[in-house]
Amino acid sequence: MRPAAAIPAAPVSAPPVFDPERPWLAPLAGYSDLPFRLLCREYGAAVCETEMISAKGLLYETKRTYELLRTTPEDSPLVVQIFGGDPDSVKTAAVALRGAGYRYIDFNAGCSVRKVARQGAGAALLGDAALFMRIAKALIKAVKDEAGTTPGMVGFKLRLGVARGREVLPDLALALEDAGADWITLHPRYAKDGFSGAADWDEIGRLAERVSIPVIGSGDLFTATDGINLISTSDASTVMYARGALYNPDIFNEHKNLLTGRTANEPDKNALAKIIRRHIELARIHGPEKRAFVKTRSLIPRYVRAFPGAASLRGRLCEVPDWDALNELLYDFFRGAPDESEERTG
Numbered sequence: 001m002r003p004a005a006a007i008p009a010a011p012v013s014a015p016p017v018f019d020p021e022r023p024w025l026a027p028l029a030g031y032s033d034l035p036f037r038l039l040c041r042e043y044g045a046a047v048c049e050t051e052m053i054s055a056k057g058l059l060y061e062t063k064r065t066y067e068l069l070r071t072t073p074e075d076s077p078l079v080v081q082i083f084g085g086d087p088d089s090v091k092t093a094a095v096a097l098r099g100a101g102y103r104y105i106d107f108n109a110g111c112s113v114r115k116v117a118r119q120g121a122g123a124a125l126l127g128d129a130a131l132f133m134r135i136a137k138a139l140i141k142a143v144k145d146e147a148g149t150t151p152g153m154v155g156f157k158l159r160l161g162v163a164r165g166r167e168v169l170p171d172l173a174l175a176l177e178d179a180g181a182d183w184i185t186l187h188p189r190y191a192k193d194g195f196s197g198a199a200d201w202d203e204i205g206r207l208a209e210r211v212s213i214p215v216i217g218s219g220d221l222f223t224a225t226d227g228i229n230l231i232s233t234s235d236a237s238t239v240m241y242a243r244g245a246l247y248n249p250d251i252f253n254e255h256k257n258l259l260t261g262r263t264a265n266e267p268d269k270n271a272l273a274k275i276i277r278r279h280i281e282l283a284r285i286h287g288p289e290k291r292a293f294v295k296t297r298s299l300i301p302r303y304v305r306a307f308p309g310a311a312s313l314r315g316r317l318c319e320v321p322d323w324d325a326l327n328e329l330l331y332d333f334f335r336g337a338p339d340e341s342e343e344r345t346g
């Protein structure tokens with residue numbers, strides 16, 4: 001196995017926390033980049049995961065892979081998510097990550113997109129428990145065996161199995177716990193089902209009863225009320241918001257508010273304008289210029305989808321060539337919002 005390239009050093013991250021009052025931001029390929037993680041942290045996310053990163057990709061010095069690892073001291077606690085289909089590359093990648101200072105690793109065994117499945121990685125591994133456990137043991141050893149440094153932690157993100165009738169729980173989770181896993185995240189659907197049907201939250205409860213390590217619940221958490229309901233019915237250690245956070249990064253604060261007896265916020269154009277402005281600011285500070293612009297522009301329709309004028313805004317966004325024009329367009333869109341007199345952000 002080719003040795004991993006030298007990964008740029010990471011700032012020290014605090015360890016992840018497992019607390020029902022402290023929800024996580026889920027790994028979101030294409031979305032949970034540094035600007036979005038920082039935004040979610042400002043809105044109450046307790047722990048954030050990177051987008052999934054290919055273990056093999058980490059073995060080569062690719063600019064794109066390093067971009068996925070970009071972080072800052074404020075981006076803490078940070079969990080790096082990796083995927084891979086063979087013990088050697090996963091182990092080598094984990095050693096390289098540890099060497100660069102990334103201590104908290106989540107292993108993706110839940111993704112069923114073709115690019116990942118083709119490598120026998122992600123949820124495809126749920127169909128080969130023996131291989132999965134070889135990879136898991138190699139990863140755990142690589143992350144935890146680094147002498148003289150703060151111990152690392154390793155989590156595993158699972159689905160129920162490849163397909164109905166081929167369930168892997170609780171046995172696989174118990175084997176991972178025995179091997180030294182620190183937490184398990186369960187998105188209770190079968191790999192074959194993608195995102196169709198409903199996530200079976202009862203499975204999260206059943207798993208939490210069987211293992212002693214924290215279980216994080218994921219799946220169909222579109223609002224903070226969903227997250228609270230999952231926690232109260234399942235005994236999950238905490239939840240991770242995915243699509244719910246993409247629609248509304250304030251979901252994390254709402255989660256905490258609901259737990260302290262406050263009511264959920266009504267959709268508010270003023271609050272949304274503030275979120276978008278901040279996302280743009282963070283993208284401008286932390287993103288590679290051209291790519292950050294195109295990406296940030298593409299995120300806006302999702303934020304505004306529930307507000308009048310969203311469809312026409314979507315059309316006009318494609319024509320916007322730069323940050324100034326984007327801010328101008330958004331200023332027009334939000335003109336009716338109560339904070340219209342605020343200075344426009346650059």
Ligand SMILES: Cc1cc2nc3c(=O)[nH]c(=O)nc-3n(C[C@H](O)[C@H](O)[C@H](O)COP(=O)(O)O)c2cc1C
Binds near residue numbers: 026218222243
């Ligand atoms: C756009 C998108 C990208 C995702 N990327 C990842 C990923 O990189 N790694 C991963 O383990 N799960 C990924 N997921 C799955 C989510 O982390 C989460 O488990 C799933 O969306 C279920 O939660 P939700 O129904 O509340 O969205 C992704 C989901 C979406 C919608």
